[in-house]
Amino acid sequence: MFPALLLVVVAVAAGLLYVFAAVRVWRSEPRLALAMLLVWPVGAYVLARYWNREEEGVRVPLLAAFGVFALWLGFFALRPGEVAPGAVAGGGDAMDATADAHGAAQRRRALAHVATSRGRVDMPVAKASIVVPEHFRFIDRVALQRAFAGSGDGPGPRTVGWLVHERVDLAAEDAWYVDVEHFADGFVSDESFAGQSRETLLAAGQRATKALSDRQEAGEAEFSLVDYVETPRLDASRHTVAWVEEIAYTGKHAYHALDCHAVRLGRSGVLAFSITGIAPARRELCLRSVRLLAGRSSFEPGQTYADRSRLLDRKATYDLVALVTGAAPGLRRH
DSSP states (O other), X not given: OHHHHHHHHHHHHHHHHHHHHHHHHHTTOHHHHHHHHHSTTHHHHHHHHTTTOGGGOOHHHHHHHHHHHHHHHHHHHHOTTOOOTTSSTTXXXXXXXXXXXXXXXXHHHHHTTOOOBOSEEEEGGGTEXXXXXXXXXXXXXXXXXXXXXXXXXXXXXXXXXXXXXXXXOTTSTTOOOEEEEEEOSXXXXXXXXXXXXXXXXXXXXXXXHHHHHHTSOTTSOOEEEEEEEEEEEEETTTTEEEEEEEEEEOSTTOEEEEEEEEEEEBSSOEEEEXXXXXXXXXXXXXXXXXXXXXXXEEEOTTOBGGGOOTTTSOBOSSOHHHHHHTSSSOSOOO
């Protein structure tokens, strides 16, 4: 509030000084004084005209008016709350914080009236549905695209929608949500998955994560798969797998975070549920959420994994091992 009040005071001071100079001009040239008040650039002409006529008392107040006005423009250009580059040590960080706050405000406005669904939600593109748990809400892809139009946020290319807990503010820095994705690549074979050891899966995951990190643009933080906090396990009766990855990020602000995933296999593709970049302290919340939502989802009759035909149905070019470890393009990661 103080910076805004200061802007008003400076503007009023500049105006009063300008009017005072116009009153002095009025004494000898009324028309010129009127022109000053109607068209402010005339003041520059008056300043030049009266520069050497100190007895008129015009030069000093007019110079002061222009000086104060220039100061006002400087405040306006910087705007309250922004820091000029290099003004203080760490000025870049302050500007980044301001930009983050501005981005959060934009997201908050965009998401304030986004349409949500509860209960049973159909996902026609996946030929599936989900019964949204109590305290969660579903935001479909169209609503997300509309809310995030023109920003770098929003749904990924395979996203069907987001599942968000009712207590989560999506504009908050620590916001989390479950990204629901559909992979329409054909049925994914699970035949070799049961025979994989934890060590084999982890090694494959670490190689795939390193390759993904190496493909980043210059300047972005490198990341690596440290371990499976929850080892990938196949529930053969439900055709689901859930697991949790611990990811280490390097760079100026090194930290560890968790990525939680669950997938449900279907006849012509996969439904995936992911939470990425969540704090390690929220491990149980993360795992339970993706596991619960995978369990609440189902494919339409005739589209389940048990309905697949190895002879007649299209088979994905990757198997379940590649999907889980990241060797195949797929799950939203990091």
